[in-house]
Amino acid sequence: MGALRVFExxxxxxxRVWRGSVLVSxxxxxxxxxxxGIGLGGLINRHSGGVAGVPYRDFIAPGLLVATAMQTAAVExxxxxxxxxxxxxxxxxxLATPLAVADLLxxxxxxxxxxxxxxxxxxxxxxxxVGATRSRLAPLAIGAGILTGLAFAAPIIAFSASLRRDTGFxxxxxxxxxxxxxxxxxxxxxxRLPLPLQAVAWLTPLAHGVALGRGFTLGGITAGAVAVxxxxxxxxxxxxxxxxxxxxxxxxxx
Amino acid sequence: MPPATDPDSVLIRAxxxxxxxxxxxxxxxxxxxxxxxEAFGFLGPNxxxxxxxxxxIGCVSPVSAGALTIFGLTPATDGARIRGRMxxxxxxxxxxxxxxxxxxxxxxxxxFDLSWAEAGxxxxxxxxxxxxxxxxxxxxxxxxxxxxxxxxxxxxxINEPDLLLLDEPTTGLDPxxxxxxxDRLYRLxxxxxxxxxxxHYMDExxxxxxxxxxxxxxxxxxxxxxxxxxARYSTRDVLELRFPPGFxxxxxxxxxxxxxxxxxxxxxxxxxxxxxxxxxxxxVHRRGLTPDSALVRRSxxxxxxxxxxxxxxxx
Numbered sequence: 001m002g003a004l005r006v007f008e009x010x011x012x013x014x015x016r017v018w019r020g021s022v023l024v025s026x027x028x029x030x031x032x033x034x035x036x037g038i039g040l041g042g043l044i045n046r047h048s049g050g051v052a053g054v055p056y057r058d059f060i061a062p063g064l065l066v067a068t069a070m071q072t073a074a075v076e077x078x079x080x081x082x083x084x085x086x087x088x089x090x091x092x093x094x095l096a097t098p099l100a101v102a103d104l105l106x107x108x109x110x111x112x113x114x115x116x117x118x119x120x121x122x123x124x125x126x127x128x129x130v131g132a133t134r135s136r137l138a139p140l141a142i143g144a145g146i147l148t149g150l151a152f153a154a155p156i157i158a159f160s161a162s163l164r165r166d167t168g169f170x171x172x173x174x175x176x177x178x179x180x181x182x183x184x185x186x187x188x189x190x191x192r193l194p195l196p197l198q199a200v201a202w203l204t205p206l207a208h209g210v211a212l213g214r215g216f217t218l219g220g221i222t223a224g225a226v227a228v229x230x231x232x233x234x235x236x237x238x239x240x241x242x243x244x245x246x247x248x249x250x251x252x253x254x
Numbered sequence: 255m256p257p258a259t260d261p262d263s264v265l266i267r268a269x270x271x272x273x274x275x276x277x278x279x280x281x282x283x284x285x286x287x288x289x290x291x292e293a294f295g296f297l298g299p300n301x302x303x304x305x306x307x308x309x310x311i312g313c314v315s316p317v318s319a320g321a322l323t324i325f326g327l328t329p330a331t332d333g334a335r336i337r338g339r340m341x342x343x344x345x346x347x348x349x350x351x352x353x354x355x356x357x358x359x360x361x362x363x364x365x366f367d368l369s370w371a372e373a374g375x376x377x378x379x380x381x382x383x384x385x386x387x388x389x390x391x392x393x394x395x396x397x398x399x400x401x402x403x404x405x406x407x408x409x410x411x412i413n414e415p416d417l418l419l420l421d422e423p424t425t426g427l428d429p430x431x432x433x434x435x436x437d438r439l440y441r442l443x444x445x446x447x448x449x450x451x452x453x454h455y456m457d458e459x460x461x462x463x464x465x466x467x468x469x470x471x472x473x474x475x476x477x478x479x480x481x482x483x484x485a486r487y488s489t490r491d492v493l494e495l496r497f498p499p500g501f502x503x504x505x506x507x508x509x510x511x512x513x514x515x516x517x518x519x520x521x522x523x524x525x526x527x528x529x530x531x532x533x534x535x536x537x538v539h540r541r542g543l544t545p546d547s548a549l550v551r552r553s554x555x556x557x558x559x560x561x562x563x564x565x566x567x568x569x
Contacts, residue, residue, distance in 0.1 A: 005365050013352035093348035095314050097365035098334040253314050
């Protein structure tokens with residue numbers, strides 16, 4: 001119940017920025033699918049007949065959807081969370097009411113579901129509009145995006161709760177988010193990487209999220225693969241949430 | 255808002271209340287009672303343990319040792335219920351920069367499970383009460399310090415609390431803003447709201463507090479009404495004498511013996527604590543001492559405070 005109030009708070013704040021936010025959610029897939037799909041994809045399709053048996057645009061589109069979810073989660077759980085902990089002390093104000101730290105965390109994660117859902121829904125709508133999906137399971141890619149976003153959001157909230165200053169966020173972008181975006185399976189099949197790097201990629205949530213999303217929009221994914229990828233993402237979500245809970249408590253209610 | 259509990263009942267009871275942060279003892283086994291309807295103050299220099307005590311009463315910071323009950327309930331098990339009947343005005347403003355003035359109050363009401371309609375109507379009333387009705391739709395950021403404080407107080411009242419905690423409510427405000435705030439707090443007290451505040455402004459404590467404790471080094475060093483404390487730890491009058499520079503260095507000490515109950519020689523002044531300042535002043539002149547200026551004033555809580563906690567600088 002308390003978590004719902006935190007969700008309401010975020011929704012109320014979002015009312016002020018929703019137009020710009022929705023616009024960006026449309027622009028991002030349109031730009032990426034155009035540049036990568038038509039520009040780069042044209043070259044790739046001509047020289048190697050696409051990737052994994054489909055045109056390059058259709059190959060990368062689900063990867064971009066899931067990677068966009070990851071980036072949205074990273075943006076929403078770094079500076080905004082630090083602001084609420086440290087700069088504006090919004091959480092201190094909330095904790096003076098009947099709400100508790102668990103409500104803060106669950107409310108933020110619930111809000112992330114809504115934000116990610118909107119971003120992924122718009123992304124998929126653009127994909128459908130340009131004909132980049134090849135399976136009736138394609139709408140499930142929204143779920144893959146949301147779950148991947150949460151698998152990043154929870155541990156990053158924990159990270160934000162552990163930081164005194166915001167300098168750590170630049171490192172997070174440089175050493176985690178950007179490399180994963182480039183090497184996490186969004187732009188090329190992971191088997192193109194040397195084996196050790198493949199192993200590293202499969203340890204991260206993004207590779208599993210991309211595999212799941214791609215399986216849904218291109219079709220042909222097995223139930224077993226869905227179970228494995230989902231389990232890895234849930235693991236990151238749960239482990240991150242537990243860590244976030246204790247770090248937020250240590251920070252906000254010492 | 256009628257008093258929710260009978261006036262003589264104890265609202266907060268602390269026995270051996272202790273707060274530790276690793277090796278640091280922030281609050282060291284203090285005892286106090288706050289009765290329903292009174293205004294109770296914690297005075298003390300920075301780092302004395304006031305805010306730690308307030309955070310334990312506010313059920314945000316767990317009690318390290320000792321017993322604490324608020325409304326007869328225990329923070330560890332009934333924190334949410336206690337917080338539901340309490341309003342908190344923190345030392346630093348924690349207003350929501352993402353929301354408007356009015357939305358700050360409405361969403362806060364939602365945290366206390368008020369309906370949107372109820373939260374909205376209380377928000378409008380409270381904005382009038384703190385004279386911010388015309389700023390309802392504005393952003394919070396451009397408000398002045400005094401306005402932000404008033405908004406914070408309004409926010410703390412959205413759940414019609416029986417107990418209001420104020421941690422240094424007027425620090426950093428100009429005199430006009432302070433007096434307006436005191437006036438609002440006085441009205442709340444008249445309505446039966448119990449006030450617990452920390453301050454290091456002695457005039458604020460004298461204005462607002464029925465009873466107060468002075469804290470120093472994590473402990474309570476004195477307790478009573480402002481008048482009792484002055485009677486116990488100071489004299490009725492204080493005679494302040496100013497001498498030419500260098501006077502204190504030339505062995506001033508012995509020259510004031512017997513003139514007052516207590517003598518304090520400072521670099522720029524000599525303070526004589528006495529029951530009759532005018533008589534004392536005359537005696538100083540009879541002794542052949544010729545200060546540049548002599549001022550007789552009543553003892554204040556500040557004299558008590560400085561006597562109890564010393565003149566050393568705390569940063």
